[in-house]
Amino acid sequence: MIRQFLRPLLWVRPLRCMVDEKFDVRVKGLLPSARVTLHALLQSEDGDFWQGFSHYVSDKAGKVSVYEDASLGGSYDGVEAMGLLWSMKPIPGSRTGLRLRKQDVQTQTDVYISVYKDHLTHGFQEKPSVASVVTERWYMAPGVQRVNVTEKGLKGTLFIPPGPGPFPSVLDLWGGGGGLVEYRAALLASRGYVTLSLEYCAQTDADGKNVGIGYFETAFTLLRQHSQVFPERVAILGLSSGAFLSKYMTAYSSVIKPRCIVSLSGTHAFLHTDSRADVSRMVKRMTIRYDEEHRQIWRDAILPLIDDPLKKVE
Structure with a gap:
């Protein structure tokens, strides 16, 4: 053969x-x-x-x-x-x-x-x-600095590209699964963006409540005031609940005023409230469906037109 x-x-x-x-x-x-x-x-x-x-x-x-x-x-x-x-x-x-x-x-x-x-x-x-x-x-290129952030009540990790800068910057918000997820921020810094990966799901304020919009405004301001950041070139990148929060801040924050917003396959439903707990309660109220293997289907959760007419706005 x-x-x-x-x-x-x-x-x-x-x-x-x-x-x-x-x-x-x-x-x-x-x-x-x-x-x-x-x-x-x-x-x-x-x-x-x-x-x-x-x-x-x-x-x-x-x-x-x-x-x-x-x-x-x-x-x-x-x-x-x-x-x-x-x-x-x-x-x-x-x-x-x-x-x-x-x-x-x-x-x-x-x-x-x-x-x-x-x-x-x-x-x-x-x-x-x-x-x-x-x-x-x-995920992290040679020369990128990794800095733990604990000041002003924040919890996160800051990644700084090599060189003097100034650089554009990104506030990186992951989803509701929680934890401090760093690999996207490290990769963005490797491509020239000062990036702050921010933990927020497990964070509480002085009263023991979930952090509100002020927590994210503090993180945004920290980036704008960093010596190696262009103050007018700070973006927010959100995934899942991070995307919800990004759009919420765009609508209601007096500190965060982006020039544009891009939403890919995201929800258009908002709550006029400063509490993430209200978002979680709204999700739980949605009709829960399961597939043949008894896995929960999230496709209908927080639809663009939510099922409670009182929560809709013009």
Whole structure:
């Protein structure tokens, strides 16, 4: 039987780069029209394994290029330079309800790129690869400063790009799941934005109540007054409940007055109140629906036209 593999060589450049940076993955030394599977594997800080894979057929020169050639199957199709990464899913048999997240932005994520004979869809751990390379993906670029923020009652982490500045700035608000999430802020700082990732879900005021709009105005003002920030170029980036709060502040804050607002797939419902607890109560009052696996469906929560006419405004 004619061998489809001579001396396969897996070539990946760059081996060390930012998580959003495209990389070039190539296989050389194959026979023409050889069927191969490229496989990417990483272990999250939660201990779970994630994978992406793609199917290729080598050209007349016995080469495959992820950057130039179309994947014929696997976890994605077509020409996708970053497909091995963005198509990653938990490996079969993993826990349910997983999220791929980075907790320690000062360490790298190791991604193992491997080449396998034929077009495979499972059993990668049980089969030997013909070539393998370890790459590093980073959220925090060299020279970025990471500073804990505890002043003025705030809790967050400030990331400052290398250089004297001044820089544009971003106040980064994550969702209602809580916690101090840093990886988006670290990546933004690596791209030239002074970014403050702000914790707010577990924060309370002097009376033990959930923090109100003044908490976010303090964080916004802190950024505007920073010596390395353009005071007129401060943005707010919100996700989920962070997006709700961003639009709320745009409407009602006397301190935060943006020039424009962009909302992608967000809710248009607001409460004329200074309490996040009222938002949570409104969500809980919504009609709860479940799918066939008894998972709660949030699609109808806080619809643009909410179900209580008294909460609507002209």
